[in-house]
Amino acid sequence: MAENKSFDANYVEEAGGKRSGGMGFLEQFQLRYAKVDPASYLRRPDETGVQYWGRRLGTLKPVELLHAEYGNTELRQYLNWWQLVFIGIGAIIGTGIFVLSGQAAAQNAGPAVTVSFIVAAFASCFAAMSYSELASMIPVSGSAYTYAYATMGEFVAWILGWDLILEYMVGAATVGVGWSGYFKKFFGLFGIVFADSWTEPTVIWDENPARIYYEEGHAFNVPGFVVIMLITIVLCVGIRQSSWVNSVIVIIKLIVVVLFIFAMCGFVDRSNYDPYVPPNTSGDWHYFGAPGIFAAASTVFFAYIGFDSVTTAAMEAKNPKRDLPIGIIGSLVVTTVLYIAFCTVMTGAAPYTELNTATPVITAIEAVEARTGRSWLWLKIITIIGALAGLSSVILIMLLGQTRVFYSMAKDGLFPQVFAKVHPRFKTPYIATITVGSITALLSAVLPVDLLGNMTSVGTLLAFFIVHAGVIVLRFTRPDVERWFKIPGGKYFFIVFPILGMVICVLLIAVAEVTTIWRLFVWMGVGWVIYFAYGVRHAKLHRDPIGRFAEVHAHADTSKEEVYPVQDYDYQHDRS
Structure with missing residues (x-):
């Protein structure tokens, strides 16, 4: 099949009648991803309930429908490439580096x-x-x-959407706990000590042996709770305001x-690097040594979770085809150099x-103060201010990403439609936010940072694995x-990069x-x-697929058709 062959509905129907005529496996596989007739999502007369619902789990959302949704969005399209880079940096530099x-x-x-950071x-x-x-x-x-949704079907999409909820929501809660720690430390520099009863999470987590328990005197992490609620208000007000707040914060934390x-590189004690790889003496391979x-x-x-959050702002980007890759790769390069x-x-500086x-x-x-006898109070104040600002921007971007995932899933019918409501003035999904x-x-107020951080890392690795597979x-x-x-490597050798990425994801999950x-x-x-109690039955591609295609097509912004042409679908296709 020629690569420039049109994948329209008529071609699907035409090719369908030739399958017995010796179509290759790749051609048959490509037909499944073609611009399908919306009526093909309906239950066929000769299809049993088990067959239909089994097929429903693999329902694909065509790329053309996704392009049309961009032209039909109610969200304000405001972001350019440098703001997307700042969104990536804002999400990446936070708890990972400061905690x-x-x-x-x-x-x-x-x-x-x-x-470890290089790996x-x-x-x-x-x-x-x-x-x-x-x-x-x-x-x-x-x-x-x-x-x-576009590559592996609705059920896998749900798994990834649910996984992203874990990544962004729990990730933001993790940062909220770290924010509270630096909040206490800042006032402690001036001799003001806040009680643990209202500045520490309610419970404590021990990994080995695994147990979670209440810490006497720890009631509620108020600073973490308050900062997240304040950022929630900013996100409700609008993407333009949120972007500028994030940009200012990112500049501050990069400077810090x-x-x-x-300031510290001239006071490094080389003896702290000996041994560079401490030997394992506990018998558990997780602790020191090469493993x-x-x-x-x-x-x-x-620490690197965040560059993927750039993609959650796609609907609000002016030129997402060009600017999203710049935002993703640019933010990762800058932060990697700083991390190392x-x-x-x-x-x-310290053992x-x-x-x-x-x-x-x-x-x-x-530690440098104790070794040199010099006061570094000014650096500690600036560093804590930078940490508080940096952690705030991470919370902002994590919550931004989470609400956009909620919005997308609700638009598809997998979550209640209330989460897809957009504020008439601010043009934000305010109820989801x-x-x-x-x-x-609430999670930040109750749960500890190590429990939340580890869950987020494993969940993100799972998402990365699916994305690699989707590219292939x-x-x-x-x-x-x-x-x-396009990933370099031409038509076939590109596959080396996503496969290596998948292997690394599996290895990191395994450890x-x-x-x-x-x-x-x-x-x-x-x-x-x-999903099985609600999502699978309320998905729009199940309840009214023809109406869903027609709705998106009819309201698409025709001014964007030059960039994202909306295809003509045969809504009256004869299903007999």
Whole structure:
């Protein structure tokens, strides 16, 4: 089949009658991803209930329908490429560098935590390429959820959507806990001590042996709860206001990170690097030694979560085909360089055994103070302000991503339609935003950072795995769709990159704590119950597929057809 062959409904019907005439496997496979007749989503007269519902789980959402949805969106299309880069940086630089970096060094890798960040960046690089290719051809909010819907069907899309809820909502809650720790530390510099009863999460989590328990005197994490609710209000007001708030915050935290690196690099104690890879003495391979580097990589992988959130803002981008790949890859490159320099300086400034604190950056500065006898109060104040600003921007972008996933799933009917409502003035999905923000604030107030962070990392790796697979599927099934960015390697050798990315994802999941993987399975089990109880029966491609195609087509903005042409569908197709 020629690559420029039109995949319209008539061609599908025409080719369908030739299947017995010796069509190749690839041609038959491509037909499944072609521009299908909306009537083909309906139950056929000769189809049993089991056959129909089994086919329903693999229902695909055509790329053309997704393109038309971009032209039909109610959201305000405001973002350009540099704002998308800032969204990526805003989401990436946060708890991973200001909190989890120290914990991973103290518990898993020692000074070699820098290598762990390089390993995690390597895995993220493959994922960034896959996300960039899919984002340049499917510019719709929903990130991996939307990509899975277009490549692997509705059930896998639901799994990814439910997984993204875990990634963004729980990720924002994790950052809220870290924000509270730096909030306390800031006032502690001036001798003001806040009680743990209202600044610490209610419960404590121990990984080995796995147990969760109430900590006496810990009632409610008020600072984490309040900052998330305030950011929720900003997100409700509008994407333009949210973007400018994020841009200002990102500039502040980039200045602070660079300032810490250059201020501390001259006071690194090389003895802190010896041994660079501490030996494993506990008998558990997660702790130090070469395996500990990879265990730490699974933890600090959380530090890179965020570049994928750029894709959730696709509906609000002016030119998503070009600007989304720039935002994804640009933000990852900038943050990787900063992470490597930051961790090298931090572990050289203080012994790695002392970094298992809620504020490891301040611990490193205090170690230099003790060694040199000089006061670095000014740097500690600036660093904490930068950390608070940086963590705030991460919360903002995580909640932005989560609400857009909710919005996309509700538009498809997999969630109640109330989550798809857009505010008439602010042009934001305000009900989804308020709901997500409130739940996230409660999680931040109650649960500890290590429990939340590990769950988010494993959930994100699962999403990356599906995105890699999606790139491979669409390269062979929809070669006709325009891609502004393509993974290098030509027609066939490109496959090396997504396959390596999939292997790395599996390896990083394998080295995660068993209890973390079990928590992910429990979360997925809850999601399956919701899908089969509600989503599968209310999906718009099930209840009224012809109406769904017609609705999107009829209201698409014709001014965008030059970039995303809306295809003509035969809505009156004879199903007999």
